[in-house]
Amino acid sequence: MSIEIRDLEKVYRLGTEKGRAIEVRALDGVSLTIQPNEYVAIMGTSGSGKSTLMNILGCLDKPTAGQYVLSGIPVHKMSTSALARVRNEQIGFVFQSFELLARQTALKNVMLPMVYSRRHWLGARKRAKDALALVGLGDRTHHRPNQLSGGQRQRVAVARALVNQPSILLADEPTGNLDSVTTNEIIALFEELHDSGQTIIIVTHEEEVAGHAKRIVRLSDGKVISDFPTDKDPIHQDFLRSKAATAQRMAQAVQA
Amino acid sequence: MILLTPVMMVLRVLSQTVLLALVQIFNNKIRTFLTTLGIIVAVASIILVMGALSGMQRGVLDQFEQFGVKRVFMDGRLPRSMRGKMSWSDVQLKIEEVEAVREHVTSLAHFCPMYFGSYSVQYNELILEGIRSAGIEPSWHDIEHRDILNGRRFTKIDLEQRRNVCVINEKAIEELNMPTNAVGEFVLLSGRRFLVVGIVETMENSAMFGGGDAQTEIYIPITTAMNLNPDGWINFAQGELKDADMAMDAVAEITFVLRKMRGLEPDEEDTFDVEVMQEYLEDFKKIGLVMTMITGAVVLVSLVVGGIGIMNIMLVSVSERTREIGLRKAMGAHPMVILLQFLVEAVVLCLAGAVFGIAVGQLGLMGIRQAHEMLEEAAAPLWAIVLSAGLSALAGIGFGMFPAIRASLLNPIDALRHE
Numbered sequence: 001m002s003i004e005i006r007d008l009e010k011v012y013r014l015g016t017e018k019g020r021a022i023e024v025r026a027l028d029g030v031s032l033t034i035q036p037n038e039y040v041a042i043m044g045t046s047g048s049g050k051s052t053l054m055n056i057l058g059c060l061d062k063p064t065a066g067q068y069v070l071s072g073i074p075v076h077k078m079s080t081s082a083l084a085r086v087r088n089e090q091i092g093f094v095f096q097s098f099e100l101l102a103r104q105t106a107l108k109n110v111m112l113p114m115v116y117s118r119r120h121w122l123g124a125r126k127r128a129k130d131a132l133a134l135v136g137l138g139d140r141t142h143h144r145p146n147q148l149s150g151g152q153r154q155r156v157a158v159a160r161a162l163v164n165q166p167s168i169l170l171a172d173e174p175t176g177n178l179d180s181v182t183t184n185e186i187i188a189l190f191e192e193l194h195d196s197g198q199t200i201i202i203v204t205h206e207e208e209v210a211g212h213a214k215r216i217v218r219l220s221d222g223k224v225i226s227d228f229p230t231d232k233d234p235i236h237q238d239f240l241r242s243k244a245a246t247a248q249r250m251a252q253a254v255q256a
Numbered sequence: 257m258i259l260l261t262p263v264m265m266v267l268r269v270l271s272q273t274v275l276l277a278l279v280q281i282f283n284n285k286i287r288t289f290l291t292t293l294g295i296i297v298a299v300a301s302i303i304l305v306m307g308a309l310s311g312m313q314r315g316v317l318d319q320f321e322q323f324g325v326k327r328v329f330m331d332g333r334l335p336r337s338m339r340g341k342m343s344w345s346d347v348q349l350k351i352e353e354v355e356a357v358r359e360h361v362t363s364l365a366h367f368c369p370m371y372f373g374s375y376s377v378q379y380n381e382l383i384l385e386g387i388r389s390a391g392i393e394p395s396w397h398d399i400e401h402r403d404i405l406n407g408r409r410f411t412k413i414d415l416e417q418r419r420n421v422c423v424i425n426e427k428a429i430e431e432l433n434m435p436t437n438a439v440g441e442f443v444l445l446s447g448r449r450f451l452v453v454g455i456v457e458t459m460e461n462s463a464m465f466g467g468g469d470a471q472t473e474i475y476i477p478i479t480t481a482m483n484l485n486p487d488g489w490i491n492f493a494q495g496e497l498k499d500a501d502m503a504m505d506a507v508a509e510i511t512f513v514l515r516k517m518r519g520l521e522p523d524e525e526d527t528f529d530v531e532v533m534q535e536y537l538e539d540f541k542k543i544g545l546v547m548t549m550i551t552g553a554v555v556l557v558s559l560v561v562g563g564i565g566i567m568n569i570m571l572v573s574v575s576e577r578t579r580e581i582g583l584r585k586a587m588g589a590h591p592m593v594i595l596l597q598f599l600v601e602a603v604v605l606c607l608a609g610a611v612f613g614i615a616v617g618q619l620g621l622m623g624i625r626q627a628h629e630m631l632e633e634a635a636a637p638l639w640a641i642v643l644s645a646g647l648s649a650l651a652g653i654g655f656g657m658f659p660a661i662r663a664s665l666l667n668p669i670d671a672l673r674h675e
Contacts, residue, residue: 060585081591084590086588087586087587087588088587095583095672099579116590117588160587
C-alpha cells in the first residue's frame with residue numbers, strides 16, 4: 001500500500017476573540033487509501049482543504065489528529081526534522097511554478113534532491129542525466145531555466161521529482177502556469193510515467209487535467225465528498241458531456 | 257559506511273555551497289566589496305600594524321645587537337626628594353666608586369669610568385674648538401669592541417704613568433688634516449702635547465641614541481684627564497655584562513655596592529642610575545603592547561561594524577531566496593543543512609573580505625618600508641595573517657548565525673508561497 005490515511009484532521013488556530021479560540025477545521029476526518037501505481041486526482045474549490053491535504057501527503061505539514069502511513073512508515077508520529085528525510089526518499093514534488101534554481105543548469109537542478117540524499121553520491125550525475133532523458137530533455141542538460149520553454153521547465157521539475165525514485169509523485173497544479181499545448185505535453189508525460197508503474201497524485205481544480213487520472217477524489221469543507229474511478233465519476237461525466245455538446249454546437253456554428 | 261553517509265552529505269553540501277558563494281561573490285563584486293568593507297579595514301589594520309611593529313622590533317633589536325645587548329651604564333643622579341639636602345656635584349661618580357664596583361660586582365666582565373671634557377685641539381696651524389675628549393681606561397676597548405686601524409690600544413702603563421698619549425678616530429684625522437697614518441704625530445690638547453698612539457674606527461651614532469653624524473673623538477688615559485679636571489669626579493661609567501641574562505643581577509649588585517659606599521639609609525632614594533639595555537628593550541615592548549592594544553580596539557570595532565554589514569546582507573539574501581529555501585526543504589534538506597549553507601556563505605564572504613584586506617595591508621606595508629629606515633624590515637608575520645583570517649571567519653560565523661537560523665526555521669509551505 002502506498003498511502004493509508006485514517007480520520008485525518010487538521011485544525012488551524014487563528015488566535016482568540018472574546019476569550020474564545022478561533023479555529024479553522026481544514027481537514028475534518030479524511031480517510032483515504034491509495035495503492036501503488038494509482039493515478040489519483042484530488043479536486044476541490046479553494047478552501048476545500050485540498051492544499052492542506054497535499055501538504056500533509058507531502059510530509060510538509062503534520063496532521064492535528066489521525067493516522068498517515070506512507071509506504072509502511074507511520075509519518076504522523078515523526079518529528080519535523082525526520083520528515084525531511086522522508087520527503088527526500090519517498091516523495092517527488094512538482095509545483096505549479098516549477099521552482100527551478102535560476103542560476104543552475106537543468107542537470108544541476110535535477111541533481112538537487114540527491115545532494116540531500118543519504119544514497120551514494122557516486123553516479124548522481126548519471127542518474128540525473130537518465131531522469132532528464134526519461135522526460136525527453138536528454139539534449140538540454142546544460143541549459144539554464146531561462147533558456148527553456150515553460151513545458152521544458154516543468155519537465156525538468158518532473159525529472160528532479162523522479163531522480164530519487166520516490167514512492168509517490170505529488171503534483172500541485174502542475175499545468176497551472178502552462179498553455180494548452182504544453183499542458184498536453186505534461187499530461188502525456190504523466191500518463192507515460194503512470195504506465196511505467198509510477199504512483200501519481202495530482203492536485204488540481206481543472207476537470208480537463210483531472211480527467212486523465214484514473215481516480216478522482218473530491219473534497220469540500222475538509223471532507224471527502226466523492227471518490228470514484230474517473231469513468232464512473234458523475235461530475236466528470238457531466239463535464240465530458242457538456243464539453244462534447246459545446247464542441248458539437250461549435251462545429252455546427254462553423255458549418256452554418 | 258552507514259555512519260559515514262551523513263558526513264559525506266555534509267561535505268557535499270559544503271563544497272557545493274562554497275562554490276555557489278564564490279560564484280555569487282564574483283557576480284556581485286561591488287556589493288561584496290561594500291558589504292565586507294568593515295572586514296577589509298579590520299584585516300588590513302592587523303596586517304599593517306603588526307607588520308610595522310614587528311619590523312620596528314627587528315630594527316631596534318638590530319641596533320641593540322650593534323650597540324651590544326650586554327652594555328651597562330651608570331651615572332650620578334639627584335633624586336627629587338634629595339634636592340634640598342645635596343647638590344648635583346655631590347652625587348657625581350668617583351673613581352673609587354668605579355673601582356669598588358669593579359672589585360665586588362661579579363656579573364660584570366669589564367667596567368670603565370669615563371670623563372668627558374671639551375678642549376681646543378691643535379694640529380700644525382689648524383685649531384679646532386670645543387672638541388669632545390674622553391678620559392678612559394684600557395678596558396674601554398673591551399667594552400666598545402672598536403677596531404684598531406693603526407697603532408695600538410691603551411695600556412696599563414699609559415694609565416699608571418699618566419702619559420700624554422691619545423687614541424683618535426678616523427673622523428679626527430679628517431678634520432685635523434692629518435696624514436692617513438697619524439700614529440706618531442703630536443696634537444696639542446689645551447696646549448699640551450699628546451702623542452697619537454692608535455687610530456680607532458669611527459662609529460655612527462645609532463638612531464636610538466640621538467643619531468646624527470659621526471663626531472671627532474679624542475681619547476686620553478683617564479688618569480691624565482683627571483689632571484686636567486679640577487672637580488675630581490667623573491661623568492659616568494660603562495661596563496659589559498658577562499652574559500646578557502645577568503642584566504638584572506648587575507643592576508642589583510651595583511646598586512648594593514654604591515648604596516653602601518654612599519651610606520644611603522634604607523628610606524633614601526638612590527643617588528645614582530644604573531641602566532641596562534634590557535630596560536630599553538622592556539620599554540620598547542611596552543610601547544609595542546600599547547600599540548597592539550590600540551590596534552585591537554580598532555580591529556574589534558571594525559569587525560563588529562563589518563559583521564553587522566555581513567548580517568544585513570545575509571538577511572537580505574535569506575529573504576530574497578525564501579522560495580529557494582522552501583524548495584530545498586521540500587526536497588528533503590534538513591534544517592541543520594540549510595543553517596550550514598547560509599553560515600558557510602557568510603564565512604566565505606568574510607574570508608573574501610579578509611583576502612582583500614590582506615592584500616591592502618601588504619600594499620600598505622610596501623609603502624611603510626619606504627617611510628623610515630627603522631621600518632625597512634616591516635613585514636606581516638604569518639601568525640598575523642592567520643589570526644586576521646581566523647577573526648574574519650569567526651565574525652562570519654558570529655554574525656551569520658542569526659540569518660542562518662532564520663533560514664533554517666522557515667516553514668517550507670510558507671516559504672514556497674513567498675512572493
